[in-house]
Amino acid sequence: RKEVEQDPGPFNVPEGATVAFNCTYSNSASQSFFWYRQDCRKEPKLLMSVYSSGNEDGRFTAQLNRASQYISLLIRDSKLSDSATYLCVVWMNYGGSQGNLIFGKGTKLSVKP
């Protein structure tokens, strides 16, 4: 079983649509969770952290369900500039400050006019 699984998409949506991405992780010891954004031929950039209580940043809402090992990202009122690949990322701590970021393959979003 893959460590971090995402629907690869692509998700093709019109401007203004609401779109949701889902992610599951296999290791219940995963400690921290993030969504990264990667534009075509660019590096990944941190979009937002994901907290157990859920958190919102403007049009973006992230949710975490530790019991189900499930993470989600909701984008409301999508813009053309939201077109990118969204990477689900978990942090596995191995002791002290040692650990790894484990990346999903990403979900591609294309917002059309």
Place this chain on the structure above:
Amino acid sequence: ETGVTQTPRHLVMGMTNKKSLKCEQHLGHNAMYWYKQSAKKPLELMFVYSLEERVENNSVPSRFSPECPNSSHLFLHLHTLQPEDSALYLCASSHLTNPLNAFFGQGTRLTVV
């Protein structure tokens, strides 16, 4: 300008060539990483350097040889690569005390012919 700079941005090399990828960070970080991103695969961690010492090597073939001469610079030396090594190679850096907050360079897109 990004705090993590990679050169070259694009590289085409033959299977018998020797080349090096360079990464430089201007963020005062003390941990640096090499990742590989192949088409339709998640980012894979290759090497981790902490305070200029290699702390992780994820079963990477010996044809990839990292070097970290100081906390600001990281190299990946390449020799006798295979076509399947063609990928985007991403460098990242972070503080040891906050390894979750990694900043990525723009990557080197490598094509092995």
